[in-house]
Amino acid sequence: MNLSLKTLLKTTQVITVSAAVTLTGTLDALASNDKYKFNLALESGDRDSAQGKSMQQWANLIKEKSDGRMKVNIFYQGELGGQQEMFDQLVKGNIQMMVTWPQTSYDERLAVNYIPYLTLGWDDALKAYGENGWLKNILGPVYADIGLKYFGPYPEGFGGIATKGKYATSYENAQGMKVRSAPVFPLPQTVQAMGFQAVPIDWAEVYTSIQTGVVDGDSSNVIYWDYEYFRDQLNYYVHSRHNFSSYALLMNNDTWNELDAEDQKIIADAAQVVINQQFKDARAEDEKWIKAAQKAGMEYVEPSTAEMQAWVKRVRNDVWPLVEEKLGAELMARIRANASVPK
Known part of the structure; x- marks a missing residue:
């Protein structure tokens, strides 16, 4: 059954079903019972691509670590539109999560991600784009300014x-x-x-x-x-x-801010697992x-x-x-x- 983009997005909006707070004597424990359903879109790559498999890993980890409270629907290349259209929907919050080459139409500073001959080898690239890399520290605040939570890069290799x-x-x-x-x-x-x-x-x-x-x-x-x-x-x-071909793992910031600290940690930790694994796999994958x-x-x-x-x-x-x-x-x-x- 074919659904329109508008209908598809509407029926899979983030929904909060219930909330319960468990308090301890010191109020230092906060347990979430909220239930969510997120849309995760890929601008390129089908379900059998390395990127498709990585996004399935992200979705599975989120579901597992939340005991099934948070579920992620994945939409592969072309299913929700073109690159710019999907990025627009991510900024608006109709798509909650995305792996994409950032669109500089919202902030030209995102061109940092595409500066040619910025890094000239794998070692330099990993230092720049890694978890504590100097380039990641530049990109994070730029994404925040356009309403997006930046988890980190999804590196592929040199183009x-x-x-x-x-x-x-x-x-x-x-x-x-x-x-x-x-x-x-x-x-x-x-x-x-x-x-x-x-x-x-x-x-x-x-x-x-x-x-x-x-x-x-x-x-x-x-x-x-x-x-x-x-x-x-x-x-x-x-x-x-x-x-250096590097996608970005992103989430709509309004959606991110609606989550409590526990659920934010689940999603962010799961993203970091995927990112770390991709840094290990990217060079070997490219050579393959x-x-x-x-x-x-x-x-x-x-x-x-x-x-x-x-x-x-x-x-x-x-x-x-x-x-x-x-x-x-x-x-x-x-x-x-x-x-x-x-x-």
Whole structure:
């Protein structure tokens, strides 16, 4: 049975059924009996993807630790709309939880998550995005300002450029090649600085755009997405590593604030379990899909050290000043102080 988005969201709104407070002699114990049902949406990834399985783990942990009082309905890619539409619904509270690439339409400071060539290797990325990482400490307050609770990142790895028919590992060779970019600042600007023609396209339209020749390929994703969803269309994957692909685990802040401390802890602790596990799994997962893509016939290309250095220099020179205009000099100074140093 097909339900409209409005009806679906309405019927699964957070509902409080009952509340009971157990008091001790010192009033230091607060036990919740409230019952909740939450919507958790994925902008990309089906139930069998690594991301889909991680979100099921989050939902299962919440249900288990709350003795079934809190249940989470998961909606996979495309079931509740496109990226921007779902993010809008998250901010409004119609969707209570989401794993997503943040939309900078609400606050341009979220562009911090997409600064190109910010980290240049796994060790640096983990230090930046980890539980106590310097980048997480920057992102949390920004999310709070737009009404969202930020639990942390869902890292996937370093993105690349996947193309059809030909590939490029330099600014000069990329001229005339059109690649899809997520419509989020500064990803299109990054791809443009690398020499490609950036075409901002929503995820749901990428396959058709490649198939019909609107674009020659996809950009900024780890190889999993290009192999799993477009391998019959794409021949090459250049591991340019220009961005660290990291989603965000989020919750509507009004919904979060309605919960008592016990239930907040259950949800936050469950999120941290998922995040910690993904940090352990992400690198191995990425390497697994690189091998799978190669076995299936996709050519995996690593730019030379000189080619990488040229891209890093050009992109930082062209794009970082644009980012500074959005973030301000003070915040950008913190970022420059912590960014990876090219070798």
